[in-house]
Amino acid sequence: MGREVRRVPIDFDWPLNKVWQGFLSPDRFDEDKCPDCTSGYSPRAQNLYDLWYGKIPFDPTTTGSKPWQPDTPAIRARAERNIADAPDFYGSGEHAIAREAQRLADHFNSGWLHHLNQEDVNALLDAGRLRDFTHRWSEETRKLEKIDPPAKPSAAEVNEWSLSGLGHDGINAHIVIRARCAREGVDDTCATCDGHSTLEKYEGQRAEAEAWEQTDPPKGDGWQLWETVSEGSPVSPVFASADGLAEWMSDPERGDRWVPQEVAAKFIADGWAPSFVGSSQTGLVSGVEWSGTRED
């Protein structure tokens, strides 16, 4: 992620700031969208996914979970914190807290992810998730250690934990959805596309795409600056010498990209620099400057 020098033919002629074609997977590898799914899930798994995130109406009682109430301690505490943190936004006083608590309760009641049952929780434990419950930081070994005997958090504990900032990620959603489908005896994967969410335009297309490798631009005697923030594109003219490129890089007319010529020369000798580098001596400087000023 930064700038690099490439040696290309003097007459190399690829538009500036346009990603080199050899770096991009060709359009012919684009597959058709699967007509029967959006993300590779079976209809039931998609339905569960929508319930998980509350994209369709969800009823907490369907999982045997108690709906959150404005006076549930975890909800109430969070509402008080929100009010205290942003009184300008929420207003203040009991009325504001009560209103915020109701909003939070409604919000957390709208998705399955805050209303797991014990089978859902066990599926996550079996998959090695929920480390906030199953692991503890050890000062002795300086890493997370599994609690022994293994922790067995209840669904209520996990659901309260899910109200916190971090909570469940997409991997947890996937694990719980798959386990639920397995318990119901239904497939979790779209049968039409086998979970790819796309279909090959012709047989062997996917294998071809996997076998595809990117090709570098041609090599030659010229010197050119490339950015590597995208897949990679040239950002300077091609110069016949390293000095020519260094001069171009240090041209004050080029505004914020200006670096002293000896710095540019050192960078070119190194061949590469990250976009930005921070150090205690220099603070945040452009990577080119850093590369050119550091001692090897």
Ligand SMILES: [Zn+2]
């Ligand atoms: Zn599909």
